[in-house]
Amino acid sequence: MTTDTIRTYDVIVIGAGPVGENVADRTAAAGLSTVVVEGELVGGECSYWACEPSKALLRPVLLRAxxxxxPGLGEAVKAPLDTTAVLAHRDRMSADWKDDDQVAWLASAGIELLRGHGRLTGEREVAVATPGGDVVQLKARYAVAVCTGSRAALPDLPGIEELRPWTSREATSAHQPPPRLVIVGAGVVAVEMATAWQALGSRVTLLARGDALLPRMEPFAGELVTERLREVGVDVRFGTTVAAARRTEDGEVRVTLSDGGRLVADEILFATGRAPRSEDVGLETVGLSPGDWLSADDSLTVAKVPGDWLYSVGDVNGRALFTHQGKYQARVAGAVIAARARGEQLDTGRWSAHRGTADTEAVPAVVFTDPEIASVGLTVREAERAGRAIDVVDYDIGQVAGAVQHRPGYRGRARILVDRDRRVVVGATFAGPGVGELLHSATVAIVGEVPVDRLWHAVPAFPTISEVWLRLLETGFRS
Structure with missing residues (x-):
């Protein structure tokens, strides 16, 4: 049944993950009436099937490593992890897949929630199919923000539906470790889930089509992760992938590899990329192609749709597929929507509140493996591809006193890229236990465009791993 009454709001947000929540928070705080439409759990992928549960699985693994x-602890922790306790911790961190707290937060922020599947039906119009079978018609005075995120992209493999493979959702929410797990992929999901499930009792085989793990990062990052995965028993294979796979009547997964090899497993995880959740949000009604990335400019406006009313925020626009980056985009989009609603001119300055500059220049990322990997800005490969003149400085983090204190036999590496003409840091990668906490300093240096000569005066405390900053400067720019 379709309701006759059209509900009108200043802003309609489709998707109540962290991105949609943050857009709504900003517009509601600006005094704009805002409704959020969500067909699953409020809190989205990050809260229930990605960031929160995956890090809850990995934290005990990395602490134990x-x-x-x-010295003094090794013997005490030689026993295997308590898998039941780790999974219970994961469940708590995922709020047992209940969204009561996040629903309450929306209400406290003055944001209305409408449960159901939202689709665009025209300019500033959205139809919501509710769980009860009704269709509610919505109209926006100023803006519609599509914040529907992304989903796992499965390969075009014959019989994949009958195979019932794991995606990142099943990998982070499974209730017990599969005895034998095959992981297909070389990126963040692949290496993090290999790290977690191997430690929790699975025998893991990791299949990479190319010749390296974490291929979008500096090569040494993938090399260190590969070395450690093999040390703990993961069978890492390069230059191969799945040619065919089937699930037998007794539940086994039988895999034929592209190199002719064969594997038998209990579960198979495809960690082979992401695709936008844009196939069923009514893009065709506003002249766009369903299923494509919903491209947005630096103000998060969908420029291909006239009128400056449609916004694409977070993973669905393909700009930078990280929760923290989506929330950053949400802050920008919220400010843009509020400014336009007030009739104000946008500030188009490079680092203004109305421009998502960091999406292209300073995207931080942490891979929670052993060792941890942290990066922001350009890699050497990206700089060369862009024709940027850079100086590259490397340092062995294991030589820093704070790293030795962190744990004996510390293995790690740091790299910074410095623009040769402007003398500012444009990229940084750290590999080693605990380096995720180094990342924000690198991000600040890049966003702040801090000259190398000024960085000399940022004195790191002794003995901390952050002393690597001083060593990098001494190595590359000693007077």
Whole structure:
């Protein structure tokens, strides 16, 4: 049944993940009436099937890896992890897949929630199919923000539906470790889930089509992760992928590899990329192609749709597929929507509140493996491809006193890229236990365009791993 009454709001947000929540928070705080439409759990992928549960699985694994190398602790932690306790911790961190707290937060922020599947039906119009079978018609005075995120992209493999493979959702929410797990992929999901499930009792085989793990990062990052995965028993294979796979009547997964090899597993995880959740949000009604990335400019406006009313925020626009970056975009989009609603001119300055500059210049990322990997800005490959003149400085983090204190036998590496003409940092990558906490300093240096000569005066405390900043400067720019 379709309701006759059209509900009108200043802003309609489709999708109540962290991105949609943040857009709505900004527009509601600006005094704009805002409704959020969500067909699943409020809190989205990050809260229930990605960031929160995956890090809850990995944190005990990484703590134990550190403790095993620490005098006085190694013997105490030699026993396997308590898998039941780790999974219970994961469940708590995922709020047991209930969104009551996040629904309450929306209400406290003055944001209305409408449960159901939202689709564009025309300019500033959205129809919502509710769980009860009704269709509610919505109209926006100023803006519609599509914040529907992304989903796992499965390969075009014959019989994949009958195979019932894992995606990142199943990998982060499984209730027990599969005895034998095949992971297909070389990126962040692949290496993090290999790290977690191997430690929790699975025998893991990791298949990479290319010749390296984490291929979008500096090569040494993938090399260190590969070395450690193999040390703990993961069978890492390069130059191969799945040619065919089927699930037998007794539940086994039988895999034929592209190199002719064969594997038998209990589960198979495809960690082979992401695709936009844009196939069923009514893009065709505003002249766009369903299923494509919903491209947005630096103000998060969908420029291909006239009128400056349609916004694409977070993963669905393909700009930078990270929760923190989506929330950053949400802050920008919220400010843009509020400014336009007030009739104000946008500030188009490079680092203004109305421009998502960091999406292209300073996107931070942490891979929670052993060792941890952290990066922001350009890699050497990206700089060369862009024709940027850079100086590259490397340092062995294991030589820093704070790293030795962190744990004996510390293995890690740091790299910064410095623009040769402007003398500012434009990229940084750190590999080693605990380096995720180094990342924000690098991000600040890049966004702030801090000259190398000024960085000399940012004195790191001794003995901390952050002393690597001083060593990098001494190595590359000693007077």
């Amino acid at each position: 550190d403790a095993l190398r620490m």
